[in-house]
Amino acid sequence: MSLGRGVLYVASATGLALLVRSIAFKPLPLWIALVAFGLYAAIVLGGVLAPQLEMYASVVWRGPHRSTSVALTFDDGPHPEHTRRVLDVLDDYGVKACFFVLGSKAERHPEIVGEIVARGHEVGIHGYEHDRLLSLRSPKRIEAELARALAVVEQATGKRPTMLRPPVGHVSPRTETAASRLGLDIVAWSVRGRDGLAKATASAVTARVVRGLRPGAIILLHDAAEHDDRRPVAAEALPAILRAAAGQGLSFALVSEYVEARFGEAEEA
Numbered sequence: 001m002s003l004g005r006g007v008l009y010v011a012s013a014t015g016l017a018l019l020v021r022s023i024a025f026k027p028l029p030l031w032i033a034l035v036a037f038g039l040y041a042a043i044v045l046g047g048v049l050a051p052q053l054e055m056y057a058s059v060v061w062r063g064p065h066r067s068t069s070v071a072l073t074f075d076d077g078p079h080p081e082h083t084r085r086v087l088d089v090l091d092d093y094g095v096k097a098c099f100f101v102l103g104s105k106a107e108r109h110p111e112i113v114g115e116i117v118a119r120g121h122e123v124g125i126h127g128y129e130h131d132r133l134l135s136l137r138s139p140k141r142i143e144a145e146l147a148r149a150l151a152v153v154e155q156a157t158g159k160r161p162t163m164l165r166p167p168v169g170h171v172s173p174r175t176e177t178a179a180s181r182l183g184l185d186i187v188a189w190s191v192r193g194r195d196g197l198a199k200a201t202a203s204a205v206t207a208r209v210v211r212g213l214r215p216g217a218i219i220l221l222h223d224a225a226e227h228d229d230r231r232p233v234a235a236e237a238l239p240a241i242l243r244a245a246a247g248q249g250l251s252f253a254l255v256s257e258y259v260e261a262r263f264g265e266a267e268e269a
């Protein structure tokens, strides 16, 4: 069991015990009840906001313990210009990565999605629109949104993706239900460059990612801005990041290898 789920169970059991105590004996003072409720709400919400806690789903957010590699991932594309720039840098260094694409953008630029695969990389989905509240939508709507993105990518590449990075990484029990119905494994990250922010600079992004480099790290960068046409600084930061990883003796794995290592072992056990 993940630590996050353990915390949720303990918090739920404690809440229930307090409730029973209030009913059976004497009601708790109001302020204690409010503090307890606030804490519980914070824990429940924290589990949605921090996928690494794995409170509501099994999430691959780092590689296996024995890794000697790191995995690169790019969100929010495809973009006809910026994605190609990232692909060119990756080609220069002979590194393969995973691109979590948005269905709506993939529909506008299917040729870029095809190019990502043709150049040896893998494609997962990041939703259809970049709906930041997707994890709170109805289960039906989440499933429909993800299925739509899957259909677009399958149409463009001839292959149905098996990995999902939910928008902004939020994972609720509903996200888990939709993902498992569609046969999608949820992938998060262990280090993010924050390169999609308007004020991001290549040097700050590089420094941030390099600080998080360790065996099994899953690195989150962007090959496109979330909504507008702004160029994320990932392509500029990439050469230094790739050199730093190589300097630490780290190779590059595809994130699907980490997924396979995690769930392959789980299924065998």
Ligand SMILES: [Zn+2]
Binding pocket: 075, 076, 126, 130, 167, 168, 226
């Ligand atoms: Zn995103």
